[in-house]
Amino acid sequence: MYKLLRNDFAGQPATIVQRLSDNAFIPFDPANTDYQEYLKWLAEGNEPLPADE
């Protein structure tokens, strides 16, 4: 399971997602293999938890 992180710049989309199993912070970088795994997880129909307000 993943959770989007709030972007400190108001109105901007999240650029980091947190993997809740180990609290890892994964950047939205196509070369990052954890991000590749996240994209695969999304493609399977899953949705991350929303960022905190």
Add this chain to the structure above:
Amino acid sequence: MSILATNAITDASGGNTTTINGYTPTVSNMAGRNRIINGNFEIWQRGNTSRTFAVSGNYSSDRWCRSGYQDAAHERVAISSPVAGMTSRYALRSSTVTTAEAAGGSRMDVSQKIESVNCYDLAGQYVTFSFWIRFSSATISSSTTAFGNFQSRIQYNTSTTDLGVFGDLGDGTICSTSFANGSLPTTWTKVFKTALVPAGTKNLSVRFQSDNLGNTASAGSEWFEIAEVQIEAGSVATPFENVDYGEMLRRCQRYYYRIDSIGGNKRAIIGIAYSSTELECLWTFQQTMRSSPTVTAPSLGDVLKEGVGWYVPTSASVMSTTPTFANIGAILSSSGFSQGQAGWWGSNSGSLTLTASAEL
């Protein structure tokens, strides 16, 4: 004054090599031959004692991981009973575990995927794969199912570039070596094999593994050890290339970097308070990493406001990461900080560990 004329130096047989100040460059001692990083298992930033992996994707010795999804254990061992030709001091041991995870067993397994920028030039060329290996016994037995034979191989990718090793085990195999269970060598044995890398190859990976799954009644009762793993261009297995420790650590930190602040009164990274409950810090990496890394903070340490005191963070948060730095926040339940004030993140009563991973 000495003058050296063009083409005036030849070796004793009239060839093109020569000795310069006592050093004779040969194919066996040229630097930069080995495409495997940390092939002598000197670098273990994550720790070198035995660790059991319950999921795929775990790294042990730097750049070495499991590519399968079953349980297994890795550890560093000192090379015992070395034979002539071995020059390194450590090996990686992959051993059995007692638990059965996916597919009903554990699998002894070690692999390394080579980043495309470090191997694409080998496409269309012959490469030679060499390593030393030994087993705990000639027959690896198990309490449930059977591990079967052992194999090592080079795999390649032409359809993808730098995808994670776990979801991308290769488009094909270009060479493999097998040992039959029952005839596994228990003394150090050198293996080498030459193969042609297909045109268009983007990545190479090496794997060592048992063919099948099994479990043992006692963890670690069966194992294999590998040492001095090398892949080089050409059809000759040259002696293992020993690289300066600092240089090898630098290469490893392109893929994984960590800081550990242990002990009292240590100031590791500096930050500016975003609020009374968050100190945002700048963590710069020693080496430009392969990609923007995944960041973790497995041990939170302490935060210092100079002249006031230490505070214990409750969690961490990451605002951004790039290949050269991360902006990471220490989250506090309360503190004496006001927005814009400077502070330190380090260790006093606790210890701080931050990790950055840009592995394949």
